[in-house]
Amino acid sequence: MRTRYHRLLALIGLLGSGLLQGAEPADLMVVGDIYTVDSARSWARVLAAKNGKIIYVGPENGSEAYRAESTKVITLESGQMVLPGIQDSHVHLLDGGLDELKCDLLNLPTPKRIIEVVKAYSEEHPNDPWILGAGWAPPLYRDGNPNKADLDKILPNRPAWLTSQDGHSGWANSAALDLAGIDKNTPDPPRGRIERDPLTREPTGTLRESAMNLVEDITPKPEDTIWEAVLLQKQREANGLGITSIQEALISPRALKVYHTLATRGELTLKVQCALATDAAKPDSQVDDFIALREQYTVGDRLRASSAKIFEDGGIEGHTAALLEPYVDRPGDSGEVYWDLERLTSIGKRLDQAGFQLHVHVIGDKATRVVLDAIEAIRKDNGFSDTRPQLAHLELVAPSDIARFRKLGTVANFSPMWCYSDAWIVEGTIPALGPERSGRLYQIQSFLNSGAVVSAGSDWPITALNPFEAIQVGITRIPLDNPSAPPWTPEERATLPDLIAMYTINGAYANHHEKTTGSLETGKAADFIIIDRNLFDVPVLEIRKTRVLRTYLDGKEVWPAELQLEVRAGPEDSLVTLTISNSSGEPLDAAAASRMELRAGSSLSSSRADWTVLPVTLEAVGGVLQAVVPAAETIQFIEVLEK
Template sequence: MDLSTTVATDPAPDSATASEAAGDGRPADLVFLSGPVHTVDPARSRASAVAVRGDRIVAVGHDAEVRDLVGPATEVVDLRGKLLIPGFQDAHVHPVGAGLELAQCDLSAADTAAEYRELIAAYAAAHPRAPWITGGGWSLEAFPGGMPTREFLDALVPDRPVFLVNRDHHGGWANSRALELAGLSAHTPDPADGRIERDADGRPSGMLQEGAMGLVGELIPEPTLAERTAGLLRAQRVLHSYGVTAWQDAMLGRAPGLVDASPAYAAAVDAGTLTARVTGALWWDRSRGAEQIPELLAKRKELTAGRLRATSVKIMQDGIAENHTAAMLSPYLTACGCASDNSGISFIEPEELCRYVTLLDAEGFQVHFHALGDRAVREALDAVEAARRAHGLRDTRPHLAHLQVVHPEDVPRFRRLGATANIQALWAAHEPQMDELTIPFLGAERAGWQYPFGDLLRAGATMAAGSDWPVSSPDPLA
């Protein structure tokens, strides 16, 4: 299938047939001819031509019909037999962070420790005046147990702090200089929402998990507004090149180790350079409670303009399976196959989660959960159910994203509660990270509950798909 172009237009279920549109006598502003055209309409699934007037599709049909809408000022695009489709929408993506990383020490195209050594050294040499070496995109599977060390980085950059987030952005890798600047030692306690990995002497080994990333991340100079906006526009060009014309930014706000994307979007809206339609999910600060809701309401009003709507709230309920911070109903296994004393982290107490989600639902917010382990999925569904009991089945469309492990008893609840399953299809793969860092610690039964996309579909759940770029490729055809 040869994808030649996409058109970013609003859905038009009431769009006219070619003959109806021609009847009003006005020519179209834009006409595509000589398709094929994929209409996403089961009754008229294929056509060869489309006409657009303003920002609406006004006709879909055969070339001979739509050609009648061509006037002296009409722009005509000859598709030359290549497929025309509506623009893709990415339901969970982080464009500003992705765009910034493309301009930093970008490790995403490499897979081995040897390649990372070469790329980091080259970047440091090319940026001798950079006070910090930042970036990321490295893979857990490149290091034993997914744990790179500070010594690896010290040998490459001994004189400046280095902090590189991993590919899934749930862990950060620091050298000794960065750890020293943060004041981290064998006596530093783990934060409530994360973990400092340690060597045999109890000293920080260089790997910081989840909320512990913020211990170093808060010291890194914030990217300027110009840098963030450039990152957004860089990412927008990448996404448009794949035919992505709309997306849900899965985090607007300041989270551990990550950059707030909000100012970049506001600047792009003001400058008229945001050419995608974007729904932004405002970050829920898990160290606070319901007192932040008035602030979220103010941000929704402030950031809803032009092609941007800040109508969602992102709640991260757990971490990831590879570092055993995804919240599980029963403990992880140890390397010998025995039950451990660790069942992961629920970042928000379940009772409080129900209360917060009910309050957000009352304000008309969509809630976008990061829910990866089976306990986090159940806690998120319980919170949606509490909101439904309080307010009925409102059109707030809560999303549960990632869904790596879902208990079979919870699969039918998605349809019953009107909760959307927001999936990342490229994660469901037998790559080394899955086989070495995940399946042995889940056990056979839970491993079989991973990524149950087919079960959710057969159970009638509404499905949405996101890339989570820069975690994985933003190419929707992949």
């Protein structure tokens, strides 16, 4: 049997040339199609870096001065391209990773299937004191309210706590409610709601917003070493998607400490801005605690904690978003803001004076209005500082408020993956808002037209971490799995250049480091990615398939995608053993195995679409992946692919 691996880069090696007098030789040089995302949105042919900084970006003519025998030169294959590193300006990387340790309820299609999965998980974990899960979709349930009785049938004695996909609701069984001391006499906490039987007032098992803390606070938490391992895994996955910078959109002191541990050990391969969690129940003096945390945990440009997260409302599907007009299906109910204007302005002034960015969750149009009013008051009293408030989600915004973002120096942060019609919109949003308001969701192009700075965030684990999937949806406004579907509000479709900017230079601006990263320009950090296709040349419906081949942070390769496949005799004559290793020596783990598949064919000239996917399980063994497969006579070539 012969083996074949389609190499991801055509040429990686040391190419020498005479170094021109006075020029500084580069450590690294990339030759190919380079989209710089500078102010002119210009293209270059060569990028050269030394000591983590870009020292040249431009045409090949002139780059010779930076090439020496010691320079590592990467020449791209035809069709590949270079982009600045991706900046995800709203993500929950560590918390989402910790959720993956729980029972996975994401994308389950029916309430029945959810119960089946929870039951199976509980049987597989008989010694766990709690059954914890995450990811159930509220649109699967009437009014988004699952009932404790369904959990009680399978878990009558062990407490169960399952959080929703959007993070705004939790589902408890009776055992969990009892441990939390929640009964019909328990009052709703501020900014929260205990869903109840309308006749008996007994809790039904669904808790909204701050009421979730009544149970969440008593659930067992993993040890710090587990948190560190999870963060290492998730940042590896982020690097593999081309992500070099993030804003952790809600972080606790404990989570910040975990990031700090990795940063001080030199293991943090992301540039991280953290949004510290505010608490409306605490006085404005909590800002003093934020200042202390910022001073204690800042590590150069790798880790900063100079943003403060505020939740101004909840979500439309649970009727906890704050609206200017009442819900269609709940006359007289407009939701409520969690911070009134006076309170928000008060703490906002303190945060602004201390140099913190406001990072505010806003879903409803009233929530956005109140936050903008507060920012206007803060600007009036404090003067116009460069703290760059960032409002995230912006599901429904009054048209008259859009222009205020630019005027007030406020960043609009969207999650492009939300911008298509799905069950959340059809079964949750439209019945709650009606067709007119539902037709004004996620007005990305309107914000771009206004001149506001628009950034992008995945909001993972709410939606996919993959930025290329989000870019495709932002352009098309149609679901990834149904390309023939009509676009949702097509007038709000954004262009490819604008979406790339949202994920690069605009994200850098939102995180206060656009002078050092976010575009490929001389003097900036060599934070860039190499991808397998030129996004400007491929059909828009192919963008989602983009694969990141290399990710560089400060000139250091943090994501190698080139693999080596070795085939040798197996334990029996009819079997062969396959070993996949990383050419850079980086270990491969179970997460890497889940992204790979092996395909086999009898001829290189045959269409790879006709090649057979080998039904094998890759196992991580000592930093490599291994599998045993039948040595079929018809198999002549094997290829490794990432899904």
